[in-house]
Amino acid sequence: MNMRHYLIAAALLLLVAGCKEGPKADTSVRSVKADTVKVYGQVGSATFPGKVVAASDISLAFRVSGPILGMNVDVGSRVRKGQLLAQIDPRDYEVQLAATAAEYDQIEKDYGRIKSLYEKGSATPSEYDKIRYGFQQISAKYDAHKNALRDTKLLAPSDGYIQKRLFQPGETVSAGMPVISMISTGSGDVETNIPLSDYIRRDDFDSFYCTVDIYPGKKFPLELIGITRKANLNQLYTMRFRLAGEGIDMPGPGMSTMVTITYKTGTVQTVSMPLTSVFESDGRSMVWVVDPASSTVSARPVTLSQILTDGTAVVSEGVSAGDIVLAAGVHSVKEGEKVKLLPPVSPTNVGGML
Numbered sequence: 001m002n003m004r005h006y007l008i009a010a011a012l013l014l015l016v017a018g019c020k021e022g023p024k025a026d027t028s029v030r031s032v033k034a035d036t037v038k039v040y041g042q043v044g045s046a047t048f049p050g051k052v053v054a055a056s057d058i059s060l061a062f063r064v065s066g067p068i069l070g071m072n073v074d075v076g077s078r079v080r081k082g083q084l085l086a087q088i089d090p091r092d093y094e095v096q097l098a099a100t101a102a103e104y105d106q107i108e109k110d111y112g113r114i115k116s117l118y119e120k121g122s123a124t125p126s127e128y129d130k131i132r133y134g135f136q137q138i139s140a141k142y143d144a145h146k147n148a149l150r151d152t153k154l155l156a157p158s159d160g161y162i163q164k165r166l167f168q169p170g171e172t173v174s175a176g177m178p179v180i181s182m183i184s185t186g187s188g189d190v191e192t193n194i195p196l197s198d199y200i201r202r203d204d205f206d207s208f209y210c211t212v213d214i215y216p217g218k219k220f221p222l223e224l225i226g227i228t229r230k231a232n233l234n235q236l237y238t239m240r241f242r243l244a245g246e247g248i249d250m251p252g253p254g255m256s257t258m259v260t261i262t263y264k265t266g267t268v269q270t271v272s273m274p275l276t277s278v279f280e281s282d283g284r285s286m287v288w289v290v291d292p293a294s295s296t297v298s299a300r301p302v303t304l305s306q307i308l309t310d311g312t313a314v315v316s317e318g319v320s321a322g323d324i325v326l327a328a329g330v331h332s333v334k335e336g337e338k339v340k341l342l343p344p345v346s347p348t349n350v351g352g353m354l
Contacts, residue, residue, distance in 0.1 A: 097142075107138045210257040295341070
């Protein structure tokens with residue numbers, strides 16, 4: 001047998017050996033990192049920092065323009081409804097009213113005389129209509145100038161406290177320009193901001209109260225005024241409450257509070273998990289849930305309510321506290337695949353060096 005026959009025989013042996021072995025099935029089980037779904041939103045209540053604000057913060061302005069003659073109150077002063085706060089120099093308005101009053105008196109006399117003649121048939125309808133319209137015009141002008149003189153005085157619209165004085169005596173102001181800021185007395189309001197996870201559960205709110213450090217052990221009931229429908233730059237929604245009741249031992253504007261929202265019984269909890277557990281499929285948020293009995297994974301849709309800055313996803317529907325979900329490698333597994341859970345890293349071995 002020459003060299004050529006040896007080569008052909010060797011090739012045939014290799015071909016036969018390859019046909020006998022065939023492809024090997026991949027029976028390995030993938031090791032995956034998992035996490036346990038935790039409770040995030042408590043069913044019973046939730047507490048947020050808040051602040052007491054004035055129930056009514058009023059900016060007061062003159063309805064006429066001119067130089068300020070005097071400011072009768074100081075910052076922090078308590079005022080009563082109708083009290084004189086400031087006054088514009090009334091000189092020009094007094095002269096204006098005096099001239100209009102003289103004209104009014106003259107036209108009023110002419111109107112009375114022509115009306116008497118018209119009723120006797122000695123004056124024509126045209127003469128009577130002319131004087132009647134003239135009297136109506138001067139009456140309106142007279143009332144306007146009386147009001148202008150009255151508006152040189154700025155009066156307190158309600159009981160309250162002076163917060164700011166924006167101008168000083170001698171300065172000239174225009175009509176409608178705020179000159180004094182005041183807050184009304186009585187029960188104040190409380191404002192707080194809540195995250196999306198609580199905002200979406202607003203229909204489950206039951207009652208509200210707040211606490212203040214300077215009144216230890218005392219709870220102040222709150223009445224909900226409203227919730228903003230648009231989040232602020234921090235993705236928080238502002239709630240405003242009215243302090244129920246009155247008295248000297250009530251929180252005042254500027255005080256910090258802790259606002260507690262209690263929920264109706266039987267409401268659904270929100271849960272949290274790593275954001276890396278969530279993936280998109282057909283436009284829906286999904287997670288891989290591990291069946292502890294069979295160690296297989298199945299995809300389950302979830303409803304995201306909030307994403308926290310620490311990489312935590314808050315979920316309101318789809319999974320429950322205690323469920324085991326994949327925390328990594330969510331794009332490398334498939335439905336029904338059997339997996340092996342990696343043991344959690346010990347808190348004392350964060351770097352995984354042991």
